[in-house]
Amino acid sequence: MVRVAGRWPATRRLACRQPPSRRSVSPETAGRARNPGTPCALPAETLDVMTLSLTAADLDNQRIDHMVPLVTPALLHHELPLTPEAADTVRRGREAVARVLRGEDDRLLVITGPCSIHDTAAAVDYADHLARAAGRLGDDLLVVMRVYFEKPRTVGGWKGLINDPHLDGTGDVNHGLRIARQLLLALADLGLPAACEWLDTTIPAYLADTVSWGAIGARTVESQTHRMLASGLSMPVGFKNRRDGDIGVAVDAVRAAAVRHVVPGVNPSGLPAILHTTGNPDCHLVLRGGGTAPNHDPASVHTALTALDDAGLPTRVVIDASHDNSRKDHEQQPVVAEAIAEQISAGQRGIVGVMLESNLQAGRQDLHPGRALTYGRSITDACMDWATTEAVLNTLAAASAARRGTITGDQALSNVARP
Numbered sequence: 001m002v003r004v005a006g007r008w009p010a011t012r013r014l015a016c017r018q019p020p021s022r023r024s025v026s027p028e029t030a031g032r033a034r035n036p037g038t039p040c041a042l043p044a045e046t047l048d049v050m051t052l053s054l055t056a057a058d059l060d061n062q063r064i065d066h067m068v069p070l071v072t073p074a075l076l077h078h079e080l081p082l083t084p085e086a087a088d089t090v091r092r093g094r095e096a097v098a099r100v101l102r103g104e105d106d107r108l109l110v111i112t113g114p115c116s117i118h119d120t121a122a123a124v125d126y127a128d129h130l131a132r133a134a135g136r137l138g139d140d141l142l143v144v145m146r147v148y149f150e151k152p153r154t155v156g157g158w159k160g161l162i163n164d165p166h167l168d169g170t171g172d173v174n175h176g177l178r179i180a181r182q183l184l185l186a187l188a189d190l191g192l193p194a195a196c197e198w199l200d201t202t203i204p205a206y207l208a209d210t211v212s213w214g215a216i217g218a219r220t221v222e223s224q225t226h227r228m229l230a231s232g233l234s235m236p237v238g239f240k241n242r243r244d245g246d247i248g249v250a251v252d253a254v255r256a257a258a259v260r261h262v263v264p265g266v267n268p269s270g271l272p273a274i275l276h277t278t279g280n281p282d283c284h285l286v287l288r289g290g291g292t293a294p295n296h297d298p299a300s301v302h303t304a305l306t307a308l309d310d311a312g313l314p315t316r317v318v319i320d321a322s323h324d325n326s327r328k329d330h331e332q333q334p335v336v337a338e339a340i341a342e343q344i345s346a347g348q349r350g351i352v353g354v355m356l357e358s359n360l361q362a363g364r365q366d367l368h369p370g371r372a373l374t375y376g377r378s379i380t381d382a383c384m385d386w387a388t389t390e391a392v393l394n395t396l397a398a399a400s401a402a403r404r405g406t407i408t409g410d411q412a413l414s415n416v417a418r419p
Helices: 027-034 073-079 084-101 120-136 173-189 204-210 224-232 248-257 298-310 330-345 386-406
Strands: 108-113 141-146 194-197 213-216 237-240 262-266 272-276 283-287 317-320 351-357
Touching: 073 173, 073 204, 084 108, 084 141, 084 173, 084 204, 084 213, 084 351, 108 120, 108 386, 120 141, 120 173, 120 386, 141 351, 141 386, 173 194, 173 204, 213 224, 224 248, 224 262, 237 248, 248 283, 248 298, 283 298, 298 317, 330 351, 330 386, 351 386
Parallel strands: 108 141, 108 351, 141 194, 194 213, 213 237, 237 283, 283 317, 317 351
Antiparallel strands: 262 272
16 A cells, blocks of 8 residues: 555554553552553453443544444455456556656656546446557557546535445445455456545555555645655655645645655554655646636646746646636536647647546436436536547647657756746
C-alpha cells in the first residue's frame, strides 16, 4: 500500500505507555506506568472484540448502532491475488505515468472513465472499448481508466460501490471491497492501468496494489490526513484544486506529500500501526475549475504553472475537462477538451494530462429502489458516451503528436505560452 521506511518488525507483544494513576497503586503497577516497554495485559476473561470497551458504558459508542467485522487487507489479497501479468500492468502503468509527469515521456496522459462505478459488468464492457483505443493511440496517449469506487458527498447520497454495493443502503462494505478488487484485477489482466480517488484512508490497504494513479479530491485537498496518506502511496497522486477554484491549497498539498510523515494506520493484518512514510515525489496539481469559473484556459494554466514554479515544484499540470471546467455539463466536455488540445498543439508542455468523465451511454440517471437502471449510464455525474469519448481521444492524440513536432527538448517555465 505505502512507501514505508524500513520493514515491518517481527511479531511481538504490543507495548503501551500508561500514565500514572492519581490513586494509590501497587509498586508493580507503578513500575509498569514508568516503563514504556512493559506490555499491557488485557483482562483474562474471554472478550468479544467487536464490543470491547474499557470505558464507562455511557461514554463510548453512544451513537453506534452495531458493528460488523471487516475483512483484513491480507485476507482480501489472499482471496484475490494479483497475477504476475496484472502486477506487471500496475507496475508499468505507474512507471509510465511518472515518466510523463517528469517530462521523460512526451505522450499525453489521459484518465478517462465513468464518474463512478456502480455496475462492474458495464465497467468491463467500457474497459474493452478503452483498451482497444489505448492500443491504437498508444504512440501519442498514455491511457488510464478512471475507476472510482468512493463518492464524496456535500450532504448525502449514494457513497459509492464500496460503501453500498447493492445500491440499497445496506452498507455491505465487505462485498464492496471484494467486487472492487475483482474489477481492478480484471482491468489489470486486460493490460489497462487504473485510477482511483482515495477518500476513506483505510481503503488503499485493500486496493492500492492494483492502482497506477491516485487522486485526492477537491473536498479533501486541505486534509492533513490525506496529504500524509499520499506521501506514502506507491503511485503518482494528483491533488485537485479546491472547489472554490483556489489552487494554493493544492500546491501546498503537493509540497506536503513530497516529504516524510508519521501516519497512524493499519498493517496488512489489520492491526493498528504507525507508518513512517518516505514522501511521494510524483504528486502533482489537477485543475478542475471552481466556483463559477473554469481554469483550463491559457491564462489560468500560466497562473498555475507560475505558482508551481514559485513553490519549487515541477511546472506540469493535469486538467480535468469535467466538473467546473465544463460547468458540470457533459456536452461541454468535448469543447473543453478541444480548447486544451489547442494549447497542446501550440507547444504547451506544461499540460501533461487530461481527465474525462465518460461512460457507455451519455448523461446520467437517478437511482430509485426497485426500478431498473439503464445499462452503461452514470448514476452520479453525467458523462459523455463512448462514441464522443473516442472522438475526444482522437483529438487529444492529434494534439500530442503536433506538440511533439513543434518542440524538442525540455521546456522551462519561460517557454510556457502566455495568455
